Amino acid sequence: MTVSSSAPSAANEFNGRLAFITGAGSGIGAATARLLARRGASLALADIDEAAAHTVAGEIAQEGGRAIAFRVDVGDPRSVEDAVARAAASHGGLDLAVNAAGITGALTPCGDYDLDAWHRIVNINLAGVFFCMRFQIPQMVRRGGGAIVNLSSIMGSNAMAGTVAYTASKHGVEGATKAAALDYADKGIRVNAVAPGYVDTPLIARRKAEAHERMVALHPMGRIAQPGEIAQLIAFLLSPQAAFITGSVHMADGGYSAR
C-alpha cells in the first residue's frame, strides 16, 4: 500500500471503519473512543461498567459521531465472544480494536501476594487481551484486514516492587501481541502494543493521591500523561500511516524508560 498525498486526512481517515474498544468507559479507552470518532470511525464501546460505556457513547453521539455500548467482562471468553459478535453484526464486520480494559492491585511483596488477586489481575489484564484478540481476529480475517492495539505499560518491560501480578500481566501482553502479530503479518492484520508511563486516569487515582510527587519524579518530563496523549499514539498505530508497523511495543512515557 502506498501512503501518498491522496491518503485520507486525519479528519476522516477512519470513515467506514468499526473500532471495538474495551475499557471504553473510562481513561485511555474513553479518550481513544472520542478521538477515533472525531476521525470518522464508528465505535463499539465495551466495558464491565456498562453505564460508563453508555455515557461515553452518548457524548460521542452528541458530537455527531456513531457509537454503541455493550457490557463485557474481558475475563470471561463467552462474554467477549458475544460482545465482539454483536458489534461486528451491527456494522457488517470489524476493522479495528483497542484492548484497554485493565486493573491494578494493592502493592504487596511477592511472598505475601494474595492468590485471588493474582488470578483476577492476570485473568483480566493478560487472558482478557488474549480472549479479545481470539474473537476479534477471525472477524478481521473475514474483512480482509485490520489493526489491533493492546495496552501494555512501562511495567511491560520494567518492574516496580509490589506489583508482581500487574508486571507479569503486562510482560505477557507484550509477548501475546508479538505472537499474534506474527500469526497474521501476511494476512493484513497488524497487532501492536502501547506502553504508557503513568496516565492521569481513575486507575491510578489512589496512588496519585498518596504519592503524586514521587510518581511525577519518575518521568524526566516532570509530569504524568493525559489520556488524550496516549490516544494519539493508539490512533496513529491503527491508521494507514502505520501500515508497516506490526509486532512492536511503543512507549509513551515522558522519558521514564530512557534512563
Ligand SMILES: NC(=O)c1ccc[n+]([C@@H]2O[C@H](COP(=O)([O-])OP(=O)(O)OC[C@H]3O[C@@H](n4cnc5c(N)ncnc54)[C@H](O)[C@@H]3O)[C@@H](O)[C@H]2O)c1
Ligand atoms: N493509567 C495509567 O497510569 C496506565 C499506565 C500504563 C498502562 N495503563 C493501562 O491502560 C489501560 C487503561 O487504563 P486506564 O488508566 O484508562 O484505566 P481506567 O480505570 O480509567 O479504565 C479502565 C476501564 O476498564 C474497565 N474494566 C475493568 N475490568 C474490566 C473487565 N473485566 N472487563 C471489561 N472492562 C473492564 C473499567 O470499568 C474501566 O472503565 C489498562 O490496561 C492499564 O493497565 C494505564
